[in-house]
Amino acid sequence: MAYTTENNQSGLMAKAVKEGIFAGLIAFGMFLLFVGIETYQDINNQLVWRTRWGLLAVFVAVAAIGRFVTVGFIKPHLDSRKLAKAKSGVLEISDEKGFFRTHFLKIALVFLLCYPFLAMLIFGRQGSLKYVDNFGIQILIYVMLAWGLNIVVGLAGLLDLGYVAFYAVGAYSYALLSAHFGFSFWLLLPMAGILAGLWGIILGFPVLRLRGDYLAIVTLAFGEIIRLVLINWTDVTRGTFGISGIEKATFFGIWSFDAGAPNNFAKVWGLPTSSVYYKMFLFYIILALCMLTAYVTIRLRRMPIGRAWEALREDEIACRSLGINTVTTKLTAFATGAMFGGFAGSFFAARQGFVSPESFVFLESAVILAIVVLGGMGSLTGIAIAAVVMVGGTELLREMEFLKHVFGPDFTPELYRMLLFGLAMIIVMLFKPRGFVGTREPTAFLKERKAVSGSFTKEGHG
Amino acid sequence: MTTGTTTMTKDSILKVERLSMKFGGLMAINDLSFEAKRGEITALIGPNGAGKTTVFNCITGFYKPTMGMITLSRDNGKEFLLERLRDFEINKVAGVSRTFQNIRLFSGLTVLENLLVAQHNVLMKASGFTILGLLGLPTYKNAAKAAIEKAQYWLEMADLVDRADDPAGDLSYGAQRRLEIARAMCTGPELLCLDEPAAGLNPKESLTLNTLLRAIRDQGTSLLLIEHDMSVVMEISDHVVVLEYGQKISDGTPDHVKNDPKVIAAYLGVEDDEVEEIEEKLDKGIIEEGTV
Ligand SMILES: Nc1ncnc2c1ncn2[C@@H]1O[C@H](COP(=O)(O)OP(=O)(O)O)[C@@H](O)[C@H]1O
Ligand SMILES: [Mg+2]
Numbered sequence: 078m079a080y081t082t083e084n085n086q087s088g089l090m091a092k093a094v095k096e097g098i099f100a101g102l103i104a105f106g107m108f109l110l111f112v113g114i115e116t117y118q119d120i121n122n123q124l125v126w127r128t129r130w131g132l133l134a135v136f137v138a139v140a141a142i143g144r145f146v147t148v149g150f151i152k153p154h155l156d157s158r159k160l161a162k163a164k165s166g167v168l169e170i171s172d173e174k175g176f177f178r179t180h181f182l183k184i185a186l187v188f189l190l191c192y193p194f195l196a197m198l199i200f201g202r203q204g205s206l207k208y209v210d211n212f213g214i215q216i217l218i219y220v221m222l223a224w225g226l227n228i229v230v231g232l233a234g235l236l237d238l239g240y241v242a243f244y245a246v247g248a249y250s251y252a253l254l255s256a257h258f259g260f261s262f263w264l265l266l267p268m269a270g271i272l273a274g275l276w277g278i279i280l281g282f283p284v285l286r287l288r289g290d291y292l293a294i295v296t297l298a299f300g301e302i303i304r305l306v307l308i309n310w311t312d313v314t315r316g317t318f319g320i321s322g323i324e325k326a327t328f329f330g331i332w333s334f335d336a337g338a339p340n341n342f343a344k345v346w347g348l349p350t351s352s353v354y355y356k357m358f359l360f361y362i363i364l365a366l367c368m369l370t371a372y373v374t375i376r377l378r379r380m381p382i383g384r385a386w387e388a389l390r391e392d393e394i395a396c397r398s399l400g401i402n403t404v405t406t407k408l409t410a411f412a413t414g415a416m417f418g419g420f421a422g423s424f425f426a427a428r429q430g431f432v433s434p435e436s437f438v439f440l441e442s443a444v445i446l447a448i449v450v451l452g453g454m455g456s457l458t459g460i461a462i463a464a465v466v467m468v469g470g471t472e473l474l475r476e477m478e479f480l481k482h483v484f485g486p487d488f489t490p491e492l493y494r495m496l497l498f499g500l501a502m503i504i505v506m507l508f509k510p511r512g513f514v515g516t517r518e519p520t521a522f523l524k525e526r527k528a529v530s531g532s533f534t535k536e537g538h539g
Numbered sequence: 540m541t542t543g544t545t546t547m548t549k550d551s552i553l554k555v556e557r558l559s560m561k562f563g564g565l566m567a568i569n570d571l572s573f574e575a576k577r578g579e580i581t582a583l584i585g586p587n588g589a590g591k592t593t594v595f596n597c598i599t600g601f602y603k604p605t606m607g608m609i610t611l612s613r614d615n616g617k618e619f620l621l622e623r624l625r626d627f628e629i630n631k632v633a634g635v636s637r638t639f640q641n642i643r644l645f646s647g648l649t650v651l652e653n654l655l656v657a658q659h660n661v662l663m664k665a666s667g668f669t670i671l672g673l674l675g676l677p678t679y680k681n682a683a684k685a686a687i688e689k690a691q692y693w694l695e696m697a698d699l700v701d702r703a704d705d706p707a708g709d710l711s712y713g714a715q716r717r718l719e720i721a722r723a724m725c726t727g728p729e730l731l732c733l734d735e736p737a738a739g740l741n742p743k744e745s746l747t748l749n750t751l752l753r754a755i756r757d758q759g760t761s762l763l764l765i766e767h768d769m770s771v772v773m774e775i776s777d778h779v780v781v782l783e784y785g786q787k788i789s790d791g792t793p794d795h796v797k798n799d800p801k802v803i804a805a806y807l808g809v810e811d812d813e814v815e816e817i818e819e820k821l822d823k824g825i826i827e828e829g830t831v
Contacts, residue, residue, distance in 0.1 A: 381662035385659050387648060391646060392644070392646075394639075398630060399636065400630030400659065400660050400726055401656075519651075521652060522703075523703040526704070
């Protein structure tokens with residue numbers, strides 16, 4: 078017995094070494110030209126190349142050692158654990174959840190409400206700026222956008238690759254209407270949402286007859302068209318220069334956050350001047366907007382329209398046989414999603430004080446969609462977690478100065494965020510193909526509410 | 540076989556006149572006319588590829604017929620030309636609902652949710668097209684409660700109460716068939732069209748299905764049924780229409796159709812010797828009810 082395990086052990090090690098070397102060789106072949114050789118322009122603007130053997134060696138080593146460790150240690154460990162579990166008869170799925178999991182939402186909400194103050198306590202007034210703005214607000218904007226897109230993609234099953242267009246409509250509505258008519262934030266916020274929703278209907282009407290890949294391609298094109306209009310309609314939008322000096326949001330008109338205004342928030346309350354109050358205020362606005370999005374989504378799911386959206390995702394033909402007008406149903410999903418995109422856009426404009434077409438590129442649509450898919454289509458909690466991981470992860474990358482010591486001073490980690498996104502996507506899809514939260518909460522029940530396993534739900538064809 | 544001149548008799552709910560459907564060069568339905576009577580179970584039978592599903596798709600608006608007229612008269616006397624309605628209006632306005640040969644359930648929704656989706660139009664109205672419902676007005680709450688009660692009624696009829704909170708995709712084949720029928724009934728139709736409801740059912744499930752269909756008829760809903768299983772057809776239908784290659788070859792009571800040599804030939808017409816055998820038996824009178 079002992080002999081065989083020993084034999085197994087050495088056989089395993091040999092296998093791990095072999096696979097490690099193999100992985101290293103493949104990595105070498107793959108990265109030789111990508112990483113090993115770099116082209117750049119010299120002073121005379123000529124394209125020349127140089128080698129980066131060190132970096133190549135790092136890549137190859139990571140691949141080889143990673144494979145070695147996986148095959149030699151991680152996989153046997155996991156296998157033996159699974160075996161032990163199967164032997165002891167404990168099912169992998171256990172109904173008992175810890176305190177943290179059952180009260181997760183409440184804990185998360187309380188944490189979010191305290192977050193700006195916590196940040197201020199720990200990092201001081203100026204130090205907290207980064208945490209409230211770059212992490213807090215940035216993540217919450219994406220949470221809101223992803224929740225908005227979730228209505229279109231996750232519930233109605235319509236693959237929309239141009240969602241950022243509505244974000245742009247909201248942002249430019251705010252910027253232009255505030256510049257030309259001097260409307261306040263609180264008036265423009267709903268207006269931007271409504272305008273984006275109207276755009277959703279106008280764009281949706283011709284588009285929603287298409288299904289599947291065709292719909293995806295046309296929505297992608299619409300997203301690009303809106304951006305190109307913003308770039309080229311210079312009389313109105315000032316083209317690539319963008320619109321700057323956008324009015325800040327006010328505390329319902331009572332206090333202003335402009336440094337010069339007599340009713341400046343900090344002055345009125347006798348606080349030291351700092352931009353952190355405005356950021357904290359914005360944090361709570363976007364938090365409230367997110368809560369609104371979640372509330373409306375949850376309510377709508379229990380209404381006939383929300384059920385029709387999900388039914389549409391499951392089977393469009395069956396919907397029509399039941400007397401559901403699929404065109405208007407799709408349009409409402411598209412418009413509702415667009416409206417939340419518009420809200421987020423107007424908030425974005427107020428926060429940045431500056432909008433330009435550069436903020437509304439296809440990549441943004443892709444990131445938002447990636448968050449929805451990673452989180453688990455239809456699941457608000459999963460999507461919020463995915464947004465924290467992805468957007469927070471991107472921001473964290475910026476902080477990782479130490480990587481410069483490894484990869485050299487020219488290394489800018491945030492440029493690799495798409496690599497990280499892709500990697501995370503592959504890993505999550507491998508282990509949780511339905512996203513972080515793959516189950517679906519039923520909207521009505523007779524005796525008990527049982528979550529529907531992700532293996533039954535469909536992704537939709539449109 | 541020109542019945543185009545016949546007027547709509549008072550008790551017929553559906554009248555198909557000179558219906559033709561062409562797919563490219565293929566005449567899937569060729570000049571078909573028949574009627575379905577109110578309160579009856581009408582069966583549409585015929586060998587594979589005869590065009591039965593195509594007839595259904597024309598009636599329920601999924602295909603636009605190349606030619607012909609499909610008239611539906613509701614209990615209140617209103618008449619609708621189905622080929623002119625949009626697909627979803629055929630259910631919403633004309634009160635025709637259907638099931639599919641390859642079951643189309645909302646598999647990721649629970650059984651109960653499936654039945655609630657079917658009541659979409661009623662609930663939409665009650666919720667003031669979502670707006671009043673979002674505000675939580677009592678009209679919607681009452682309507683939602685009534686919808687659950689209706690769903691519960693059909694769950695009991697279809698013997699699915701125990702599975703109400705399970706995903707529809709998790710049901711057995713027979714239960715899925717029954718759920719699809721229950722879902723179609725939740726739209727409150729006057730004519731229910733079933734495309735091979737007994738396909739793939741075991742004898743016991745087939746029996747419960749028969750009971751369910753009879754119960755539906757006795758409530759006043761007329762049925763139009765495509766069926767392969769002759770025992771189901773002969774046992775429950777009041778009227779049988781037989782199709783072959785898109786044309787009607789026989790029309791009448793089950794007994795009449797069963798003894799029509801044309802039908803027997805068409806139905807078992809795959810092998811010639813088999814037909815001869817049947818005809819021989821028929822002559823000798825040894826064919827029993829339900830064996831064809
Ligand atoms: N959408 C379609 N396009 C082309 N041919 C079709 C289509 N639907 C049905 N058909 C053809 O019409 C004929 C009748 O089919 P169908 O109505 O499904 O037969 P049944 O339901 O009686 O078995 C078949 O030959 C079939 O191939
Ligand atoms: Mg068929």
